[in-house]
Amino acid sequence: MPRVRVQRRSIGDIAASLRGQPDLASPLGRSAERHRRVALSAISSGLVWATSVVTGLVMVPVVLHYLGAERYGVFATITAIAGLVGWADLGLGNGLISEVAVAQGRDDSDSTARAVSTAFFALLGLAVVLAAGFAAVYPFVPWESIFNVSGDAASGVGAAAAAFAVGVFLALPLGVVQRAEVGMQEMFVANVWQAMGRLLGLAGIILAVAVGASLPYLVLALAVAPALALAGNGVDLFFRRRPWLRPSLKRVERDVAGALLRIGSLFFVLQIAIAVAYESDALVLTQILGPTAVTTYSVTMRVFLVVPALANFVLAPLWPAYGEAISRGDVHWVRQTLRRAIRGGLLLTVPGAAVLALVARPFIAAWAGVESPYLLICAAAIWVIVMTLGAVIAAFLNGARVIRAQIVAAVTMMIANLGLSIVFTHWLGVSGVIWGSIAAEGAVVVVLLVVVVPSVVSRLESRQPLPS
DSSP: OOOOOOOOOHHHHHHHHHTOOOTTTTTHHHHHHHHHHHHHHHHHHHOOOOOOHHHHHHHHHHHHHHHHHHHHHHHHHHHTTGGGGGGGTHHHHHHHHHHHHHHHTTOOOHHHHHHHHHHHHHHHHHHHHHHHHHHHHHHEEEEEEEETOOOOTTTTEEEEEEEEHHHHHHHHHHHHHHHHHHTTHHHHHHHHHHHHHHHHHHHHHHHHHHHHHOOOOOOOHHHHHHHHHHHHHHHHHHIIOOOSSSSSSSGHHHHHHHHHHHHHHHHHHHHHHHHHHOOOOHHHHHHOOOOOHHHHHHHHHHHHHHHHHHHHHHHHHHHHHHHHHHHTTTTTHHHHHHHHHHHHHHHHHHHHHHHHHHHHHHHHHHHHHOOOOOHHHHHHHHHHHHHHHHHHHHHHHHHHHHHHHHHHHHHHHHHHHHHHHHHHHHHHHHHHHHHHHHHHHHHHHHHHHIHHHHHHHHHHHHOOOOOO
């Protein structure tokens, strides 16, 4: 398979040529190319963010008024579990990003194609197994108890969980498309399709409400939309832009599968710990305070998560950029970019969180009719700053393939966060889950920033091998 191919121009190709093609044979040219791709990804992430804001502004009041506070709490809890099931791919998706980024650093398109095919068919098989397992245990799960609802509010809760599972199983193998594009530093293309998926989800929700559909159909409309967008992206990538990358059983290799599983298993453990630490708040609130508290929490956090979403415009594409740069030995670019990312993350989030702390309460009351406590507003403002700084560090460590240190940190944070969130919720109410996150993640971020990151940078500069 040749390494240089003539391709028809598409949205991604046109976007990538906006500022010309730097000389990739020189460190300066490669640096310019990475910055260009990060900039394109950041701009397209702005599109995703704007789409998310618009869909959220429309969807939250529509669904809240349609379902009522208690059943909306169930809806918010089920959809919040999306973060908890991000680990369902056993880490193979993140492992694919890492492998593709390294292959790109070697200009090795053959390895990229083998990694994509192997990951796709592995995840397809996994989706079938998980779907069969879910179908087997579904009748025996006490869904009403899990979501702490009874009476009319409990109607269709189990079916709603099943509808959500359908979206998850469909997205598992299709997620290879987005992961491959991220690894190739083409997140700007994936972002366009992601925005389409969110608009499709909003359209499905509005249609479901218009016809008077029940809770399961609302969840289904929202859960299946991302999978449909991934399918469209896959058709564009594998049949138009890069046919040579199309998954094929002939390219599935045991050695590639082993490499993906090794790095993927580490990401898997890391994903579980982070998902439990970040996404368990809704379940904690449901069990201690009931679904109505989840509504207050969910609506408030939708407003404050705007801040880390803005920071993520630049942070998300840095992971594969770090990986490709390290693979080529461009350590100066890595060190300089890391410093800029830390400063930029703080400069963006601190003022942004402060402004939101001043205006969020009256805005939330006018927008969704929800009274958000002052203590919850204050906690949310602090937490988004801590979370963004943690994301800056994680992007660098992922690119450097330093995963075990992150696992230790994430497991520690998970245990501390769960315990503190439960205690603080009993003590402080709905804001307690966020104060628990601040205490747990804040301590971990300090340790990573002061101890782990300097050690990794030092190893890169001395060209010593990094432990995974």
